[in-house]
Amino acid sequence: MRKPSATPAPAPAAPPPTVHGWCPGALRPMASGDGWIVRVRPHAGRLTRAQAAGIAQLAAAHARGPLELTRRANLQLRGVAQASHPELLAGLQALDLVDADAAAEQRRNIVVTPFWAPGDATLALAEALARALAAPGAPALPAKFGFAVDCGTTPALRATPAHVRIERDGQGLVVRADRVPLLARATPHDAVPLAMALAHWLARGAAAAPPPGFQPAPLPQRTGTRPQPGPAPGGWLVAAAFGQLQADSLAHLAEQGDLRLTPWRMLLVEGARSASALPGLLTDPADPLLRVVACSGTEGCRQAAGPTRPLARALARLVPAHGLLHVSGCSKGCAHAEPTVTLVATPAGYDLVRHGKASAPPDRRALRADALASHLAHAWGTTTTTQDAPPHEATDTPPL
Ligand code: SF4
Helix, strand or coil, X not given: CCCCXXXXXXXXXXXXXXXXXXXXXXXXXXXXXXXXXXXXXXXHHEECHHHHHHHHHHHHHHCCCCEEECCXXXXXXXXXXXXXXXXXHXXXXXXXXXXXXXXXXXXXXXXXXXXXXXXXXXXXXXXXXXXXXXXXXXXXXCXXXXXXXXXXXXXXXXXXXXXXXXXXXXXXXXXEECXXXXXXXXXXXXXXXXXXXXXXXXXXXXXXXCCCCCEECCCCCCCCCCCCCEEEXXXXXXXXXXXXXXXXHHHHHHHHCCEEECCCCEEEEECCCCCCCCCCEECCCCCHHHHEEECCHHHCCCCCCCCCHXXXXXXXXXXXXXXXXXXXXXXXXXXXXXCEEEEEEECCEEEEEEEECCCCCCCEEEECHXXXXXXXXXXXXXXXXXXXXXXXXXHCCCCC
């Protein structure tokens, strides 16, 4: 196992962290209620065993609480003290997990399908795209501008937002935008230049004619099946409840294979044919915790108006097999960007959105925690009993 450098190389000073409008990185951490958030963006969405083991060591030394798997297929450490950041950064640099500068780090917002196979061009395209985004003259992209490289046999990232995506259809590679009905047919040689041209054009407001090679085409379907823990192309998927991963569990997974990150708060263990039971990991596709998502709530975010994960845990068994419940600490909805049944904490209680994002107008306002079960049953058209109500004291809901 490769260890972080014992004598860290000098690390660049981090700019002061702030809170709004951008995603954290390793070079530019973000302040949160429980300390700094330091996000690691693995190259091509993949961690070697040595990198994963090294991150586990660094997390044990410098982070408070578990690691987090993000919906951009990254891994982040929470609760990092400002004084620890230089040593943590040096450790990540020794593992080859840090970009040249904060601007390049922000631009390298690439989600890669975890279901790639050797020879399908996915890894080569993801690496070429990362190089293009780090090159001098790369476009200054808006914060949160994202790419998807989804070139496995079947698109897996259609439900994962991306401004520009490289994917494969029945005829070969294509480059397209999520919100502009354009498409260019591509080869492994010109897919990245086409993606960069499209990114430049979108970043300039898409006002002029589209870049050469792009033709009108229907918008891509933004639907996709949510994978489940178990066997998957390339290995075995394991999920982490609420995306939280104990450093010890990461270290154990690193002993089993290289790891691919996913946007579904799961890891794919390359080449694995089973999964060990490890604390916090979900390996049973029927586990109710797979049907709830929640941000850190008041446990870790200053903007939260109430607790989230204890409530989601208490309500999980009410969610039908096809359903998904999102419990958000505020209307920003960091944990889930797609419409679903959503509860939003407010100073007066929980607002219920029957089908929408956390920012959508609520269908019911200021509900008490002990009334939520029956409201949710109505949202899903199921029945419930009084014993299904979550324990009021466990959710620490403000009284109405
Ligand atoms: S959604 Fe959750 S994590 Fe995001 S700002 Fe609101 S309370 Fe914080």
